[in-house]
Amino acid sequence: xxxxxxxxxxxxxxxxxxxxxxxxxxxxxxxxxxxxxxxxxxxxxxxxxxxxxxxxxxxxxxxxxxxxxxxxxxxxxxxxxxxxxxxxxx
Amino acid sequence: xxxxxxxxxxxxxxxxxxxxxxxxxxxxxxxxxxxxxxxxxxxxxxxxxxxxxxxxxxxxxxxxxxxxxxxxxxxxxxxxxxxxxxxxxxxxxxxxxxxxxxxxxxxxxxxxxxxxxxxxxxxxxxxxxxxxxxxxxxxxxxxxxxxxxxxxxxxxxxxxxxxxxxxxxxxxxxxxxxxxxx
Numbered sequence: 001x002x003x004x005x006x007x008x009x010x011x012x013x014x015x016x017x018x019x020x021x022x023x024x025x026x027x028x029x030x031x032x033x034x035x036x037x038x039x040x041x042x043x044x045x046x047x048x049x050x051x052x053x054x055x056x057x058x059x060x061x062x063x064x065x066x067x068x069x070x071x072x073x074x075x076x077x078x079x080x081x082x083x084x085x086x087x088x089x090x
Numbered sequence: 091x092x093x094x095x096x097x098x099x100x101x102x103x104x105x106x107x108x109x110x111x112x113x114x115x116x117x118x119x120x121x122x123x124x125x126x127x128x129x130x131x132x133x134x135x136x137x138x139x140x141x142x143x144x145x146x147x148x149x150x151x152x153x154x155x156x157x158x159x160x161x162x163x164x165x166x167x168x169x170x171x172x173x174x175x176x177x178x179x180x181x182x183x184x185x186x187x188x189x190x191x192x193x194x195x196x197x198x199x200x201x202x203x204x205x206x207x208x209x210x211x212x213x214x215x216x217x218x219x220x221x222x223x224x225x226x227x228x229x230x231x232x233x234x235x236x237x238x239x240x241x242x243x244x245x246x247x248x249x250x251x252x253x254x255x256x257x258x259x260x261x262x263x264x265x266x267x268x269x270x271x272x
Contacts, residue, residue: 009109012099037138037248039209039210040207063138064135075099
């Protein structure tokens with residue numbers, strides 16, 4: 001049985017701009033703790049890690065010269081309130 | 091045993107679905123440092139290539155890369171002359187400057203199947219002007235060893251936070267150093 005305080009896991013692939021995702025994350029009281037360039041699935045991503053106490057949100061945004069629609073991938077290990085707020089952006 | 095490669099989104103969502111059904115999951119985490127020129131400098135997106143602007147230039151997208159200034163690669167202990175070819179797009183195996191990276195692999199097994207997600211976190215370049223004592227053969231064949239003020243390229247490893255996927259405490263994470271297949 002999951003304790004009510006235990007963080008939940010959720011990943012969202014959001015068809016919205018990176019700026020609106022970051023705005024929402026910052027509004028929720030998170031602050032950026034690290035950033036790195038990663039290569040996954042043959043694509044380059046800017047991986048930003050945000051923390052708010054025990055909650056962690058990772059925002060991976062594709063970088064590169066391709067002009068197709070990009071979807072920032074948001075991975076949340078946090079409370080239901082955080083998940084609900086970011087899910088609203090879907 | 092089939093192995094399924096997942097994207098970050100798929101891997102996390104698969105894991106979440108299992109956690110929602112109260113499964114106890116063990117996630118294996120493997121991190122390994124590589125410096126094998128897999129990510130060559132000419133294939134970097136423009137926003138990444140600009141980090142090397144002070145010392146490198148190229149004439150177009152996916153074209154040869156040259157030294158814009160004489161510089162010293164501290165990690166590989168190598169000196170590059172002005173206009174020296176750093177990467178040949180035609181002969182891509184003749185790569186001279188490699189970007190080191192840490193390959194992270196996350197996987198879990200269920201019902202005899204393995205689901206994995208992997209990514210390479212690149213080291214970030216740092217370019218400074220420093221006084222370096224270079225050997226004669228590195229700098230100029232006609233001169234003796236001497237200290238010169240020169241652009242120095244070094245690499246900073248990605249921070250631990252970016253290598254980790256934060257998972258709830260109910261997920262057990264095992265760190266491993268190698269995967270052995272029967």
